[in-house]
Amino acid sequence: MKDLKYDVLIIGGGIAGSSTAWHLAGKGIKILLIDSKPWNRIGDKPCGDAVSKEHFDNLGLPYPEGNQLEGKIEGIKLYSPDMKTEWTVKGEGFELNAPAYTQRLLKEAENRGVEVMDNTTSMKPLVEGGRVVGSVIFNRRTNETLEVRANVTVDATGYSMSFRSKLPQPLPVTEPLDDKDTDVAYREVLYTKDEIEDYKYLKIFVSQKASPGGYWWYFPKGADKVNVGLGIQGGMGYPSIHEFYHKYLDTYASDVDKNRLVVKGGALVPTRRPLASIVWDGMAVIGDSAFTVNPVHGGGKGSAMISGFCVARSIMNAVEKGDYSKESMWDANMCYIQRYGAKQASLDLFRRFLQRLSDDDIDYGMRKKVIKEEDLLTASEKGDLQLSVAEKATRVIAGLGRPSLLMKLKSVAEYMKKIKEHYAEYPSNPEDLMKWKSVTDSLILEFNKTI
Numbered sequence: 190m191k192d193l194k195y196d197v198l199i200i201g202g203g204i205a206g207s208s209t210a211w212h213l214a215g216k217g218i219k220i221l222l223i224d225s226k227p228w229n230r231i232g233d234k235p236c237g238d239a240v241s242k243e244h245f246d247n248l249g250l251p252y253p254e255g256n257q258l259e260g261k262i263e264g265i266k267l268y269s270p271d272m273k274t275e276w277t278v279k280g281e282g283f284e285l286n287a288p289a290y291t292q293r294l295l296k297e298a299e300n301r302g303v304e305v306m307d308n309t310t311s312m313k314p315l316v317e318g319g320r321v322v323g324s325v326i327f328n329r330r331t332n333e334t335l336e337v338r339a340n341v342t343v344d345a346t347g348y349s350m351s352f353r354s355k356l357p358q359p360l361p362v363t364e365p366l367d368d369k370d371t372d373v374a375y376r377e378v379l380y381t382k383d384e385i386e387d388y389k390y391l392k393i394f395v396s397q398k399a400s401p402g403g404y405w406w407y408f409p410k411g412a413d414k415v416n417v418g419l420g421i422q423g424g425m426g427y428p429s430i431h432e433f434y435h436k437y438l439d440t441y442a443s444d445v446d447k448n449r450l451v452v453k454g455g456a457l458v459p460t461r462r463p464l465a466s467i468v469w470d471g472m473a474v475i476g477d478s479a480f481t482v483n484p485v486h487g488g489g490k491g492s493a494m495i496s497g498f499c500v501a502r503s504i505m506n507a508v509e510k511g512d513y514s515k516e517s518m519w520d521a522n523m524c525y526i527q528r529y530g531a532k533q534a535s536l537d538l539f540r541r542f543l544q545r546l547s548d549d550d551i552d553y554g555m556r557k558k559v560i561k562e563e564d565l566l567t568a569s570e571k572g573d574l575q576l577s578v579a580e581k582a583t584r585v586i587a588g589l590g591r592p593s594l595l596m597k598l599k600s601v602a603e604y605m606k607k608i609k610e611h612y613a614e615y616p617s618n619p620e621d622l623m624k625w626k627s628v629t630d631s632l633i634l635e636f637n638k639t640i
């Protein structure tokens with residue numbers, strides 16, 4: 190078995206791994222990135238491909254261009270289950286050609302010195318004295334099994350969590366995923382029969398009947414192509430996602446030409462708060478593997494990029510100190526929680542509440558503007574359900590009926606605030622992590638009982 194030595198080994202070249210490699214490239218450290226897929230399929234995974242522009246701005250990542258960009262987004266239209274209420278929320282974003290954009294980041298990283306090995310799979314972690322020291326990998330091109338040693342190994346393996354799940358002992362970075370904290374999602378990309386009206390707007394259709402615990406989307410890729418699909422909550426024993434797709438496709442995308450299919454496929458999405466820690470001794474976890482997806486809308490590319498940015502920064506600090514312990518890389522947690530994780534935790538609560546609502550309640554809530562478009566925008570940007578909502582709820586309870594729904598909403602807003610405050614007190618060192626995590630877990634349990 191050949192033995193290779195690197196400063197950093199990144200396992201997985203999806204948006205999380207490739208953006209991390211992009212940030213670390215050209216900084217004088219020796220990096221290897223491996224992916225099981227061949228080069229031309231890296232970044233190719235079932236996705237709606239919509240990413241908010243602000244992520245690129247905040248992280249200094251290049252905008253998609255040329256064939257990497259399939260559409261510029263100007264906002265989202267949200268439809269109530271009965272289709273009688275339509276809300277428009279403005280916000281710029283991109284419809285990516287995800288493989289092309291991901292491969293661009295990888296190519297740029299490679300040009301700045303990162304080694305990329307495609308068709309190569311991490312088989313198991315190498316652990317010595319309780320710390321991760323690399324991975325055994327198998328390269329299908331050369332048919333070789335290699336032992337790669339690295340100061341830091343980054344698990345960017347997506348939903349498969351295929352590196353961290355093989356660590357020999359339970360750790361905060363090996364936390365498993367409850368099926369109910371997932372969405373099963375499926376999408377097809379098809380040409381449309383006619384030009385799409387308003388093709389710069391993404392459409393989201395909420396319906397517990399057509400997509401229980403999730404939603405349908407219609408994301409135009411330019412004027413004549415659309416990414417259409419749905420997510421449903423996992424672990425609930427619902428019928429197969431394909432059944433829902435075929436039953437309701439004509440309701441939400443009657444204009445697609447079923448004979449001109451570009452691509453189809455489904456995958457799972459974690460929809461919860463992030464892992465309690467994204468670093469441990471000699472290792473880090475980013476992207477879907479670290480549960481960085483937004484629990485309410487299921488978008489995970491932007492937040493995967495945030496986690497990669499935070500981990501890349503803490504790796505550079507660790508290199509400077511020559512110390513790759515969890516203590517040395519702990520700032521990655523502070524960075525991620527501040528930038529996204531705290532909001533994710535509060536949206537995890539909001540998601541639990543939304544998944545329990547009936548279509549009737551959602552129709553009512555949207556029609557009466559119990560939560561307004563602006564409140565929804567604030568909730569999705571910051572994870573705050575504005576107190577105005579709670580206040581309004583109190584005011585309208587008497588007049589508008591549905592007191593139990595409105596009382597619940599008030600209490601949801603309060604819990605969302607509470608969990609954000611708890612995340613603001615994230616421990617500054619690993620010693621206090623388990624105590625903090627047990628408070629998080631009790632808050633979630635208490636919330637579940639309340640709703």
Ligand SMILES: Cc1cc2nc3c(=O)[nH]c(=O)nc-3n(C[C@H](O)[C@H](O)[C@H](O)COP(=O)(O)OP(=O)(O)OC[C@H]3O[C@@H](n4cnc5c(N)ncnc54)[C@H](O)[C@@H]3O)c2cc1C
Pocket residue numbers: 200201202203204205206223224225226231232234235236237238239240309310311312345346347348349351352374375376418454455456457458475476477478482487488489490491493
């Ligand atoms: C149907 C659907 C629609 C979605 N829509 C959107 C959307 O519109 N916008 C959005 O932002 N997000 C969306 N998401 C979520 C988004 O796709 C993910 O959050 C994001 O792509 C995760 O990126 P990642 O790099 O963490 O993981 P991945 O993209 O899954 O990358 C993981 C990589 O690791 C490799 N790998 C895995 N195991 C190993 C191993 N052992 N050795 C070597 N390589 C390995 C894989 O080959 C893969 O290339 C959607 C998800 C689904 C399923």
